[in-house]
Amino acid sequence: MAKAVLIDLTSEEPDPWNNWSQESVIKTLEAVRKADNGQVPFVCLMCCQPLPSGRNGEDVLHSVVQDLHCPEQGREVVCAESTVAALYAVKQKLDEKDISHVQVLLPSQRKAVMRAFVNELFTSVYQFEFGDLHVNFEASKIRQPSGSHGEFLPPLTDQDLGRIQSEIKIYLQSLPALKGELRILRSVLIPDHIFLHGFTTRTGGISYIPTLSSFNLFSSSKRRDPPVVVQENLRRLAVAAGFDPKVYHSVKVNHASDVWVMGKAQPKSYDGIVTDQRGVAIAAPGADCIPVLCADPVRKACGAAHSGWQGTLLGVSVATVNAMVAEYGCQVKDILVVLGPSVGPCCFTLPQESAKEFHRIDPKCVRHLESPKPSVDIRRATRVLLEAGGILPQNIQDGSVTDPKRNLTLCTACHPEKFYSHVRDGENFGTQIGFISIKD
Incomplete structure (x- = not known):
């Protein structure tokens, strides 16, 4: 050693x-x-x-x-x-x-x-x-x-x-920003006069380790970026985006479908957050997993969910929507859902038994089912489940958007200059986030 x-x-x-x-x-x-x-x-x-x-x-x-x-x-x-x-x-x-x-x-x-x-x-x-x-x-x-x-x-x-x-x-x-300017991707679906939101990319931070460079927003005992570096990256994001980092909350990932309703007892781990509190920023990480943002401009409530393949199967996005309906009186028809950058079916495979579960959701979610490791489309599965839960098709923004200027659901593994990817980078990978806040 x-x-x-x-x-x-x-x-x-x-x-x-x-x-x-x-x-x-x-x-x-x-x-x-x-x-x-x-x-x-x-x-x-x-x-x-x-x-x-x-x-x-x-x-x-x-x-x-x-x-x-x-x-x-x-x-x-x-x-x-x-x-x-x-x-x-x-x-x-x-x-x-x-x-x-x-x-x-x-x-x-x-x-x-x-x-x-x-x-x-x-x-x-x-x-x-x-x-x-x-x-x-x-x-x-x-x-x-x-x-x-x-x-x-x-x-x-x-x-x-x-x-x-x-x-x-x-x-x-x-310290100077590395790898270029800080860049935030925003959806045209979410009204910006009500909500502050965005998806981060990997440029403009101070993380210098190649697989974490430069705007890594997650620290753990298994990675080399300490919390103080992640906190500085977050501070720079807060300045650029316009939220207060002191009232920032990110999901505590457990790859399931638990949702924390802000204001109630906080679980030890959860993959979704919902709130109707103004000025509070909530976020979901992603480095292949989907950061999902939900917004109801009528009831002025929002949610963020981390949807990996396991969370997708367990319906974490629908659970987040349902929590908004149950807690804040939202109507499903009013809720807007945006899927952020995540791994596409071009780069993501699962063992055949797990892939079969996606095939049961929709056969189009799986390519080459007969192979030992079929390609899986977790984005399509998320859309199918959301639509089954009552979200209007036109109120979902995902990789099916054909206009490249409006498509935020880019494949993280295919764009190393823009995004982190666990599939591509291995265990010491960086993390981007999707965040949303109700404006005061």
């Missing part, structure tokens, strides 16, 4: 740069190699403090760093003016090399602060071990990592944690 050693050279001394020497740092590197039984892990030396000003200070820094930065030997130096900037740059290097196991050597007084930054910037995909590094860099005083449990760390106050979180947010806000 690939491993990295991160050596934090930050010192609390007023002028630490003049106390450094190549020899002292090289002794540290030799001790690291000896501790790893002669193996050569990727080593990153991190300097996170204001850079020296004046010619003499610059000469000291240059002499320390020049020969230590040697990527071809698996050794790099990262210098920045803050811990968050330096550590975020280190994270990018780790992700480029697909490294998850990190040994951190740092001054003992830095441990609590570094742990707080790590908890914010990394997910549980990564494993960190912390060991002591004395400021004078004497190799004999380097101790083995003590692990993440059982060690005493000076506690940080709530004020300290708040400062660290604020520093990270400000830094992430300063």
Whole structure:
């Protein structure tokens, strides 16, 4: 398993740069190699403090760093003016090399602060071990990592944690958008004088990992995008779209048909949300699964549903419509339904037994039923079920729209420049969303 050693050279001394020497740092590197039984892990030396000003200070820094930065030997130096900037740059290097196991050597007084930054910037995909590094860099005083449990760390106050979180947010806000401008797809079916809505694409965010780049809107313990990055992407979306991210709610996916009626007890997991509260943004994720938006301009109510193949079979879209009817007195004939970007039958297959369930909904939902893995059209199945539930055919916008300017239900797997796709990208995939809000 690939491993990295991160050596934090930050010192609390007023002028630490003049106390450094190549020899002292090289002794540290030799001790690291000896501790790893002669193996050569990727080593990153991190300097996170204001850079020296004046010619003499610059000469000291240059002499320390020049020969230590040697990527071809698996050794790099990262210098920045803050811990968050330096550590975020280190994270990018780790992700480029697909490294998850990190040994951190740092001054003992830095441990609590570094742990707080790590908890914010990394997910549980990564494993960190912390060991002591004395400021004078004497190799004999380097101790083995003590692990993440059982060690005493000076506690940080709530004020300290708040400062660290604020520093990270400000830094992430300063980062440039990647992969182009933020773009939101909107439906002509949903009246924009009543509802604010849209479907996101993958451009305009700060996620840099290729399969997550750049506007990923979902974080989990299995992916490398931490919640703080997703929150910054969401903040940028909220600014562009015009909703308040503090009153934003996304479904908690369980690939079923449970619906949360906002204002009532919130289930642990659900694939649909409905509300009649103004100014509240609700959303459903999708990365092949269909983000479905429902809007009733008469009763001024709305819903969002996440419809994967399992949820489609269980009727999550119809369940969302039915919740609007039951809770807000909506008439089915008034409800508008828009299916967002999702995987098309061109790219989606299922085992034959599962495909047969779609065939029972409508034979046209399945191609090559006789094959072990037939192609399945979850969009058509969703339309058939919605129409059976009373939604008027003209009130459904999906991939059957022939006008390319009005078709929002594009195949996510076929458009890597626009959308994320689990089918195409594998397990570490990004996520777009469909969102809707009733205007004040």
